[in-house]
Amino acid sequence: MRYLTTAIAMTAASLLAITLHLDAQAPQQDTLVWAPVPKTPSKWIAPNKPHTKLADLLAAHKGQASWREPIVRDTLLTADYVQMAPGDRTPRQFQPDNPIWWIVQSGEVRFTIEGQDPFVAAKGFLVQVPYRNIYQFEAVGTAPALVLEVKVTDSPTMYPADETPVPVPGMEFVKVRIGGKAKYSDTVRPFLDFNGALAAGKRVAGAFVSDPRAFANVIRGLPQENNPNDKGHFHEVSAEFWFILEGTINYKIADLPLFDAAQGDVVFVPKIALDQEQIEGV
Numbered sequence: 001m002r003y004l005t006t007a008i009a010m011t012a013a014s015l016l017a018i019t020l021h022l023d024a025q026a027p028q029q030d031t032l033v034w035a036p037v038p039k040t041p042s043k044w045i046a047p048n049k050p051h052t053k054l055a056d057l058l059a060a061h062k063g064q065a066s067w068r069e070p071i072v073r074d075t076l077l078t079a080d081y082v083q084m085a086p087g088d089r090t091p092r093q094f095q096p097d098n099p100i101w102w103i104v105q106s107g108e109v110r111f112t113i114e115g116q117d118p119f120v121a122a123k124g125f126l127v128q129v130p131y132r133n134i135y136q137f138e139a140v141g142t143a144p145a146l147v148l149e150v151k152v153t154d155s156p157t158m159y160p161a162d163e164t165p166v167p168v169p170g171m172e173f174v175k176v177r178i179g180g181k182a183k184y185s186d187t188v189r190p191f192l193d194f195n196g197a198l199a200a201g202k203r204v205a206g207a208f209v210s211d212p213r214a215f216a217n218v219i220r221g222l223p224q225e226n227n228p229n230d231k232g233h234f235h236e237v238s239a240e241f242w243f244i245l246e247g248t249i250n251y252k253i254a255d256l257p258l259f260d261a262a263q264g265d266v267v268f269v270p271k272i273a274l275d276q277e278q279i280e281g282v
Contacts, residue, residue, distance in 0.1 A: 007242040035236065048268050054105070067082075071266050072268055073153075076152065077214060079266070081146065081266075084144060086140070086141060086143065092136045092159065092163045093163070094157070095131050097155065097213075099128055099182070099213070100129050101151075102148065102150070105148065106145065107122075107123075110137065110138045111191070114134040114135065128191070129190075130181070130182030130188060158178075187207075188210070233274070234274050240269050241269065242266065244264060251267055
């Protein structure tokens with residue numbers, strides 16, 4: 001069997017220019033340099049782990065209509081899997097200085113974003129809100145909605161003055177004035193209907209979130225054989241993680257055994273940890 005595979009890869013945006021590929025003694029146009037790496041290999045610190053299986057999460061939360069599970073806790077980005085029971089709704093809120101985005105895994109979510117027509121996002125939708133744009137979302141329909149929520153680490157949530165803030169331990173909310181906000185554009189879209197785009201024969205690869213603080217890139221490719229000259233790559237400052245949008249991806253990370261990640265799974269690699277991802281096929 002052969003698979004078409006797509007993942008959305010997420011890193012700190014400022015590090016895109018320093019994705020480092022190990023030398024395989026092959027002709028290349030890039031500059032060959034020395035990069036510092038720790039003598040002690042990078043480790044996974046909970047809740048981070050190499051492979052988060054969606055099936056395991058669903059089994060762990062069986063019988064719960066609403067839940068939140070931390071998946072990534074990095075110095076630059078965080079991600080949670082969030083399930084909302086039908087009718088669950090967030091307060092109106094916004095991120096003051098950074099974007100926030102979601103990947104819908106199941107169910108239906110109605111997003112109401114300042115300046116945009118409300119829309120319902122289903123499985124395969126990617127949704128983003130730039131900084132200081134007020135948003136609210138709600139699980140609609142008869143089934144729970146499951147999303148992966150990603151944002152910049154230590155990015156607080158703020159609320160309009162006519163909204164009731166969600167309490168935060170150790171914090172109190174005070175009224176302030178704030179000005180300016182990021183805008184949507186031809187390159188910063190409120191959403192991408194990934195499955196709908198595929199059905200319409202449209203191109204789906206490329207950047208979805210592109211911000212000075214965060215980057216999410218849709219990567220789609222055909223099955224391929226293992227390339228012995230591909231020694232993998234790593235990032236000097238940022239971790240990288242992937243949400244599998246379709247198909248199966250075969251991963252080899254550092255000294256870990258080879259493993260397959262399926263649709264809905266999340267794969268996490270700490271900074272300066274060698275990884276190789278290969279689309280599964282024959």
